[in-house]
Amino acid sequence: MMTFFENIGRGLRLKISRLGAATRLFFTIISYSSESFKRFNLTIREIYFTGVLSLIIIVVSAFFVGMVLGLQGYYTLQKYGSSEAIGVLVALALVRELGPVVTALLFAGRAGTAITAEIGLMKATEQLSAMEMMAVSPVARIVAPRFWAGIITMPLLASIFSMVGIIGGYVVAVPLIGVDEGAFWSQMQANVDFSYDIVNGFIKSLVFGIACTIIALFEGFDAPPTAEGVSRATTRTVVTSSLAVLGLDFVLTSFMLTV
Amino acid sequence: MDRIKLDAWVGIFVALGLIALMGLAMKVGNLTSNDIKTTYVVTANFENIGGLKPRAPVKSAGVVVGRVDSITFDTKIYEAIVTMSIDERYVFPKDTFANIYTAGLLGEQYIGLEAGGDPENLVAFDKISQTQDAVVLEKLISQFLYNQASKEEGEK
Amino acid sequence: MKKDLIVSIKDLAFGYAERQIHRKINMNFHRGKVVAIMGGSGCGKTTILRLIGGQIKPTSGHVEVDGKIVHEQGRKGIYELRRKMGMLFQHGALFSDLSVYENVAFPIREHTDLNEAVIKDLVLMKLNAVGLRGAHNLMPTELSGGMARRVALARAVALDPDIIMYDEPFAGLDPISMGVICDLIRTLNDALGATSIIVTHDVTETFAFADYIYFIADGIVAAEGSPSDLKKSQLPFVKQFIHSEKDGPVPFHYQANEYTSDLGL
Numbered sequence: 001m002m003t004f005f006e007n008i009g010r011g012l013r014l015k016i017s018r019l020g021a022a023t024r025l026f027f028t029i030i031s032y033s034s035e036s037f038k039r040f041n042l043t044i045r046e047i048y049f050t051g052v053l054s055l056i057i058i059v060v061s062a063f064f065v066g067m068v069l070g071l072q073g074y075y076t077l078q079k080y081g082s083s084e085a086i087g088v089l090v091a092l093a094l095v096r097e098l099g100p101v102v103t104a105l106l107f108a109g110r111a112g113t114a115i116t117a118e119i120g121l122m123k124a125t126e127q128l129s130a131m132e133m134m135a136v137s138p139v140a141r142i143v144a145p146r147f148w149a150g151i152i153t154m155p156l157l158a159s160i161f162s163m164v165g166i167i168g169g170y171v172v173a174v175p176l177i178g179v180d181e182g183a184f185w186s187q188m189q190a191n192v193d194f195s196y197d198i199v200n201g202f203i204k205s206l207v208f209g210i211a212c213t214i215i216a217l218f219e220g221f222d223a224p225p226t227a228e229g230v231s232r233a234t235t236r237t238v239v240t241s242s243l244a245v246l247g248l249d250f251v252l253t254s255f256m257l258t259v
Numbered sequence: 260m261d262r263i264k265l266d267a268w269v270g271i272f273v274a275l276g277l278i279a280l281m282g283l284a285m286k287v288g289n290l291t292s293n294d295i296k297t298t299y300v301v302t303a304n305f306e307n308i309g310g311l312k313p314r315a316p317v318k319s320a321g322v323v324v325g326r327v328d329s330i331t332f333d334t335k336i337y338e339a340i341v342t343m344s345i346d347e348r349y350v351f352p353k354d355t356f357a358n359i360y361t362a363g364l365l366g367e368q369y370i371g372l373e374a375g376g377d378p379e380n381l382v383a384f385d386k387i388s389q390t391q392d393a394v395v396l397e398k399l400i401s402q403f404l405y406n407q408a409s410k411e412e413g414e415k
Numbered sequence: 416m417k418k419d420l421i422v423s424i425k426d427l428a429f430g431y432a433e434r435q436i437h438r439k440i441n442m443n444f445h446r447g448k449v450v451a452i453m454g455g456s457g458c459g460k461t462t463i464l465r466l467i468g469g470q471i472k473p474t475s476g477h478v479e480v481d482g483k484i485v486h487e488q489g490r491k492g493i494y495e496l497r498r499k500m501g502m503l504f505q506h507g508a509l510f511s512d513l514s515v516y517e518n519v520a521f522p523i524r525e526h527t528d529l530n531e532a533v534i535k536d537l538v539l540m541k542l543n544a545v546g547l548r549g550a551h552n553l554m555p556t557e558l559s560g561g562m563a564r565r566v567a568l569a570r571a572v573a574l575d576p577d578i579i580m581y582d583e584p585f586a587g588l589d590p591i592s593m594g595v596i597c598d599l600i601r602t603l604n605d606a607l608g609a610t611s612i613i614v615t616h617d618v619t620e621t622f623a624f625a626d627y628i629y630f631i632a633d634g635i636v637a638a639e640g641s642p643s644d645l646k647k648s649q650l651p652f653v654k655q656f657i658h659s660e661k662d663g664p665v666p667f668h669y670q671a672n673e674y675t676s677d678l679g680l
Contacts, residue, residue, distance in 0.1 A: 048272075126506070132497075133470070163283055
């Protein structure tokens with residue numbers, strides 16, 4: 001019985017010390033970040049690998065999500081005679097929640113795992129050590145550019161997700177179902193507020209970007225230098241990122257709705 | 260992956276992202292309509308503001324002409340002071356009515372301005388003197404019940 | 416005035432919470448010499464290279480490189496020291512996303528302001544020294560193990576370091592590649608006037624060209640001397656290692672119960 005609690009306590013202590021190490025990595029990255037901007041092509045390269053290569057999955061997912069929202073939304077709204085509010089429903093659902101959150105989850109799965117695996121592998125093959133011994137800081141050269149790329153990429157991806165999702169909802173609502181096109185857009189414009197909805201959504205995606213990228217970087221950096229270690233680290237990246245995103249979403253949403 | 264191709268793709272990606280953001284701001288939100296205009300501030304006192312909240316719209320003839328900035332309570336006259344910003348393109352006479360309406364049956368509340376006939380116009384920091392409070396549902400119901408009761412009394 | 420003693424390790428102790436690895440190590444490395452560090456697996460040979468390079472700090476004692484105590488240096492000081500060192504990792508540790516040329520050019524680009532034409536000459540020169548000038552466009556994944564290690568060697572000597580460190584350079588190589596690496600270690604060392612520190616298991620090859628050998632066991636230097644001295648040594652540990660004896664101070668059998676009781680007799 002006691003060993004059960006001991007294990008929980010030990011596990012908790014381990015997780016908290018990892019949280020501390022991740023925070024330390026965060027501040028180390030910030031202090032070593034000048035290189036990422038002076039040699040911006042390093043960061044650009046990482047934006048390519050995290051952002052551009054995620055475009056396809058983001059766009060396709062967004063389109064389907066938007067279409068489902070249109071479909072589900074319509075069948076519920078039309079029971080109350082408010083089917084013309086479908087534009088509002090799709091837009092608000094995407095801009096406020098689904099855009100930032102689903103993008104972050106997809107980002108963690110695609111770009112996050114790639115980052116973890118890459119850095120974990122570099123650690124396992126001693127490339128990071130080699131760089132250190134050549135008097136080049138691996139944090140400045142490898143880790144920081146990926147961090148800034150993640151921060152820049154996430155809000156852009158989330159905006160693209162929301163926009164494509166709205167188009168998807170439009171495609172289902174107007175040509176397919178027959179909702180009035182004018183009503184679709186005008187209701188949306190009347191009810192989606194720039195600062196409340198769009199800016200807040202943007203802030204959310206920024207925060208998620210920071211969280212997911214730091215988690216991916218930390219897991220890769222911290223992974224045991226074996227094949228098994230790296231594969232476990234990539235799994236941990238996805239799980240931890242997903243939980244962090246959902247948790248932060250709740251915190252941010254409750255904060256934003258009361259302010 | 261040589262440098263030029265990489266830079267091109269990243270440029271395209273960032274451009275797409277910014278276009279999406281702009282699209283959301285312009286088409287979806289209402290950035291084009293309100294917030295960037297210059298406004299002037301007027302106040303109005305109400306005995307009961309009902310469910311009026313800051314940032315609620317100020318409409319006239321159904322068109323949004325401004326926003327509620329803040330709502331405070333005056334401890335001397337025990338009334339609510341509503342401060343609102345009105346787009347400076349729209350001028351209203353000094354005897355304008357400020358009423359609190361509800362959008363739809365149970366929607367959010369907003370301020371409706373009805374222009375009077377005064378040749379002089381409201382300027383910044385003026386106070387609108389003619390106001391009508393929000394309709395409070397409980398008072399309406401109790402009034403209805405009272406009327407019903409007195410009607411029945413009268414019929415007896 | 417360049418000191419003759421370029422690296423010296425005094426009374427070094429190092430360990431983790433669970434395990435004490437080094438108890439009291441004393442070593443001296445002289446300029447221009449090829450020195451080998453040998454010992455059983457897990458005795459802390461690679462750790463010594465890390466201590467010299469300042470990647471880890473000793474628990475007591477110190478490592479002195481070119482007159483400076485390594486663990487007392489700040490960030491800038493450590494980087495200054497590391498620019499005098501070149502390290503060859505066990506499997507090469509080439510950057511997998513850069514070509515052979517870019518890998519060798521990496522330290523040059525990072526630490527000098529030379530223009531592209533000069534860098535090209537330097538890179539091709541270093542690659543030529545290891546015999547891989549023609550492979551400069553290949554990616555690390557396209558190289559064999561031996562070739563990768565040679566490229567890593569070219570990278571390690573790109574800035575003409577004073578100290579070249581090798582972590583198990585012969586591990587897993589075919590006889591030809593092994594001969595090539597041996598030859599390169601000696602040639603480069605003499606050509607650059609550098610000091611080479613080699614961590615290895617390999618007795619035959621090392622004894623053929625090393626100037627001095629340190630044996631580590633039980634956290635201390637168990638034996639040291641020139642190859643000819645050690646071949647004559649009567650110390651049981653050294654004898655077992657050199658003559659590849661199955662049993663001796665390093666036991667064959669892992670700790671176990673009596674054989675008869677395990678079999679249930």
